[in-house]
Amino acid sequence: MKVMRAIERCRTAALGGHVARCENAACGHTLISYNSCRNRHCPKCQAAASRRWLADREAELLPAPYFHVVYTLPSKLRDIACQNKRVVYDLLMKAAAETTLAIAADPKRLGARIGITAVLHTWGSALTHHPHVHMIVPGGGLSFDGTRWVSSRSDFLVHVKVLARLFRGKMLAMLTQAHGAGLLTFFNTHAGLADKRTFKRFIAPLRHSKWVVYCKAPFAGPQQVLRYLSRYTHRVAISNRRLVAADDAGVAFRWKDYRADGAARWKTMRLHPHEFIRRFLLHVLPKGFHRIRHYGLLASANRAESIATARALLGVAPPAAGQQEPPDSTPETPRVLPCPCLRCGARMIVIEVFARGCEPRWRPEPSRMDTS
Numbered sequence: 001m002k003v004m005r006a007i008e009r010c011r012t013a014a015l016g017g018h019v020a021r022c023e024n025a026a027c028g029h030t031l032i033s034y035n036s037c038r039n040r041h042c043p044k045c046q047a048a049a050s051r052r053w054l055a056d057r058e059a060e061l062l063p064a065p066y067f068h069v070v071y072t073l074p075s076k077l078r079d080i081a082c083q084n085k086r087v088v089y090d091l092l093m094k095a096a097a098e099t100t101l102a103i104a105a106d107p108k109r110l111g112a113r114i115g116i117t118a119v120l121h122t123w124g125s126a127l128t129h130h131p132h133v134h135m136i137v138p139g140g141g142l143s144f145d146g147t148r149w150v151s152s153r154s155d156f157l158v159h160v161k162v163l164a165r166l167f168r169g170k171m172l173a174m175l176t177q178a179h180g181a182g183l184l185t186f187f188n189t190h191a192g193l194a195d196k197r198t199f200k201r202f203i204a205p206l207r208h209s210k211w212v213v214y215c216k217a218p219f220a221g222p223q224q225v226l227r228y229l230s231r232y233t234h235r236v237a238i239s240n241r242r243l244v245a246a247d248d249a250g251v252a253f254r255w256k257d258y259r260a261d262g263a264a265r266w267k268t269m270r271l272h273p274h275e276f277i278r279r280f281l282l283h284v285l286p287k288g289f290h291r292i293r294h295y296g297l298l299a300s301a302n303r304a305e306s307i308a309t310a311r312a313l314l315g316v317a318p319p320a321a322g323q324q325e326p327p328d329s330t331p332e333t334p335r336v337l338p339c340p341c342l343r344c345g346a347r348m349i350v351i352e353v354f355a356r357g358c359e360p361r362w363r364p365e366p367s368r369m370d371t372s
């Protein structure tokens with residue numbers, strides 16, 4: 001309900017706002033802005049957060065090829081994940097990260113400590129429940145004595161069968177342990193799984209089934225990594241761009257059908273509003289859940305130090321201090337807007353602030369509205 005209310009009220013008078021006018025009197029361009037909800041599930045409120053996040057990450061990029069690995073939770077476990085979001089999503093991210101770190105630490109493969117940035121996505125293209133973890137992994141890491149940078153071969157992580165097997169073992173072991181510790185709850189048709197033996201029988205076939213781990217070709221360079229990250233990190237289940245039409249009878253949106261090829265992949269789906277909202281809300285995360293996480297070298301405890309060491313070993317200069325900060329980064333009600341006048345480029349000065357639930361007192365002058 002909180003998420004729904006936030007999204008409904010975002011950038012409307014319900015949240016208040018401000019009126020700004022161009023300081024160039026000859027121009028006088030005036031703009032009403034409504035405050036945003038800043039809820040992390042709101043499709044309108046992700047752009048600013050994603051820009052800030054990217055600027056921070058840019059300073060951490062290493063001159064190495066980056067791999068993109070995707071770990072997917074088997075469909076048989078999706079309902080259990082849905083009924084135990086906090087626990088199972090957490091284990092999914094943990095199992096995927098531990099798998100990648102272990103493969104990298106193996107002296108036969110890389111023999112180094114790597115850094116991982118992982119993002120949890122819970123949706124498929126048609127808003128269905130499809131939990132998977134996107135992972136960005138540099139092709140190299142620090143030697144365990146911390147004195148050398150170890151570069152990977154170009155096929156590092158490409159042998160996904162090895163990753164999939166290890167991931168399967170870890171995930172199932174973690175799930176079994178969580179069940180034993182009484183951390184999982186089961187409802188409806190799954191209520192029977194609360195019983196230890198029933199649960200064991202349920203997951204037994206998963207020990208022999210094929211789990212899906214996917215490794216895309218390494219990125220061409222750090223810039224591609226950032227562009228990629230910007231598309232994935234702060235995404236919500238659906239972007240406003242994909243919405244085609246909405247009325248009382250249905251919501252139409254574009255979705256990608258991975259079974260089709262080329263341009264035919266993009267299709268339009270129409271759902272009853274209740275079903276659309278149900279699917280959207282499937283992807284609301286538990287309060288405080290971190291869906292972007294850093295592991296290994298990038299884990300927060302030693303992050304700055306590890307990155308500095310890696311950069312020194314790779315012979316790259318530390319990023320210039322005091323990189324341009326965006327002007328005024330907390331402006332729900334700034335005196336001067338961060339963006340200049342769209343018509344003449346002069347500063348936009350706030351001339352009125354209005355409270356939640358109020359409309360601005362400012363009204364466009366009739367002469368300006370009159371187009372005749």
Ligand SMILES: [Zn+2]
Nearest residue numbers: 010037042045
């Ligand atoms: Zn919002």
Ligand SMILES: [Zn+2]
Nearest residue numbers: 022027341344
């Ligand atoms: Zn102007």
